[in-house]
Amino acid sequence: MNLLREVIDQYINRSGFFLEAFIEHIELSAMAIILVTLIGVPIGIIMSRYPKIAPPILSFVNFLWTIPVIAFFGIMISVLGLSTLNALFALLIYGLLPIVRNTYVGIMEVDKSIIEAGKGMGSTKWQLLFQIELPLALPVIIAGFRNMAVMTISFAAIASFIGVGGLGKAIWRGISLNNLSMTIAGSILIAALAIAVDLSLGYIEKRVLLRVQGRTKGGIVNE
C-alpha cells in the first residue's frame, strides 16, 4: 500500500518529467512503427510476388528477431554509440518479423479461386494487388501490425538506455538511484500505453475482418 502511494506521489511530484518521458516514448515508438511498416509491408509484398525468395528472407528476419534484446543493445552502444537513429534501427530489426511475415502470409492465403476470378476478368498485376489481394489480406496484416506495435512500445523502454529518452528513462533512473517507486511508475505507464494500443488495434482488426468478409451487418465471426 505504501508503495502504491509512493508511485502516485511520483506522478504528482514529477508530473513534468513523466509527461515529457511519456511524449518522448510515444514519439520514438511512433517513428519506429511507421518506419517498420514502410519497410516491412513492401518486403512482404515483394516476397508474395516471388515466393521462391520468401523462405530465406523469412529465416533472416526470424533470425534477427531471436537475437537477445539486451545483447543487441549492448552491441549497438559499443559499436555505434548513442543516438536516436541507432534506437530506431534497433527497433526496426525487432519489428520486421511480424509485419513482414503477416503481409506475406496474408497475401498468400487469399483464396486462389478469388485471385483467379480477378485475373481472368482482366486485372493488371497492380489492380489485382490493390483491389483484391491487399484488401483481403488486410486483417492478417493488421494483426501483424498490432503485434509489432505492442512489441515496439515495450522494447522502446530498453531503447531509452541508448540515450534517446522515453519512459525507459524513468526505469533507468529509478534503478540507478535505487528508487523503486520511480521504476514502477515508469513501467506502469509503458504497460498502460501498450495495452491501450493493443485494445484499439484489436478492435480495428475485428472491424476490418467483418468488412472484408462482407458482414457489415455485424454477423458473428468464427475464428
Next chain:
Amino acid sequence: MIEISFKNIKKIYPGEKIALDDLNLEIKKGEFLTVIGPSGCGKTTLLKMINGLVMPTQGELLIHGKNIKDIDIIALRRKIGYVIQQIGLFPHLNIEKNISYVLKIMGVEEDKRRKRAEELLSLVGLEKETLEMYPRELSGGQQQRIGVIRALAADPPIILMDEPFGAIDEITRKTLQDELLKLQERLKKTIVFITHDIEEAMKLGDRIALINKGKLEQIASSKEMFLILELLL
C-alpha cells in the same frame, strides 16, 4: 465464322501430367458449346486456355485467327466473360461492385457502372436492394446468378462458364438453365460451358464436346449426340 480454334493443343503440367493431348477443336461464333467429360479429363484446362490463364505446351490456340501468344492478354480477358468453377465472388465487395468490377478496372465511370449493374440484376430477376448486399449474405443460387451476370458486365462476345450450376439444388439448377437459355436467345454470345451432367449438356448446348483423358472423343450437335448415346447405351 470460327471464333476460337484449338490446333494440336497439348498441355503438360509440371510433374509430366498430360492434361490435354493433341486436341483440335473449332468453336463457332454465336454457338453454345457444352463440354462434358469425367473429372480430371482436362475440361477446366481447356477453358482456361481460352483466356490465357493456362498456356499451351504445344500447338496453337487462335482467337479470331490470331495466335493467343501474340494477343494483349489483359485486353483479351476483358472481352471474355469468365464464370469460374467455385463462383469466386469477391467477398469484400458488395454485389454492385462485384458485378461492375471489370468495368471499374477498364475505367468506366461510376454512374455508368451502377446503371449496368442494375440492368444486369434485373436480367436474372433479383431485387435492386441486392446491389448493396455482400456475397456472403446471398443464397447459393443467388451467388451463382451474380457469378453469371458478372461475366456479362462488359458485354463480352465470348463467355466461359466452368460448371456454373455445380453446387446447387436440382430445382434452382433447372431455373438457372432456363434463364441462361433465354439470355442466350437474346444475346447470341459464343459460350463455352463445362458440365459433368449429360442432361445439362444436351439441354443447353448447340453442340456437345466429349473430352476423355485430355482428348476430344466426340463432338456433335445435341441431336446427333442423342443418337450416339442411344447406340452406346
